[in-house]
Amino acid sequence: MAWFDDLKTPRVQKQDTTSKTSRVPEGAWSKCNECGEIQHSRILSSNFNVCPICQAHGRLTAWERIKLMTDEGASDFKEYGASLISKDPLEFDDTVPYRVRLEKSIGRFNQNDAIIAGKAKINKIPYHLAVFDFQFMGGSMGVVVGEKVAMTMAGALKDQIPAVIVCASGGARMQEGVYSLLQMAKTSSLVSQLKKKGIPMITLLTNPTTGGVAASFAMQADVILAEPKALIGFAGPRVIEQTIRQKLPEGFQRSEFLLIHGFVDRIVHRKNLKKELSDLLWRLGMRTCRFGK
């Protein structure tokens, strides 16, 4: 059994997906959090981080998501608001000062905040797209994230084309205090302007969409899509159980539960996302949008 002794144990590593280009090293393996199967990272990466065994939807960076939701690998994605940086309005000082945490995340992920926004095309349909990046401070919404969500919807209003926002967020950014809470009102007011003009607005809720993001524009869209088994809710289950003094049902706050109870309109598998979203944008916007320009 000499050959058996020569077998190498696979190296399991966490997905590192921090830049526009794939940085999957040769021979790297990843373990699925749901089924525990070990997959070659290259296979997972080509499958948009969906486990081929159990179909669990792993996390994507903002740029990976943009590539998935645009034509020709995001080559015609026109980003805006990239230079916006939070000024730390409260000069929030925790164990690690907010400014230091922010600078660290900016350096590490090579982007200025937890969202990327721009104008894109999906199956030749122009639209405005904003994508949260959970790896950047848990996708929390401070002034920059709120402003870029608002810019996305304002762009949709101006160009008369739909707006799509992909959410992945722990909620408001507590280090920006009331300024982060104001983003809920600001983004909600843009949603109502879109509604008045009949411009479609769609949100895609991914794992997790919670707190102030779930409590504002994410749940106000014309169509609310969700990824399978995504955690969606305002407060965490433990807080709710303590408040209402009841045990929560199984699967509470997951996409499938919310679909049954009418909070989510449709659950979309990542492999069908491009087609389903472009069909939806076309049908919703054919009367009110200017797709020809």
Ligand SMILES: [Zn+2]
């Ligand atoms: Zn799996």
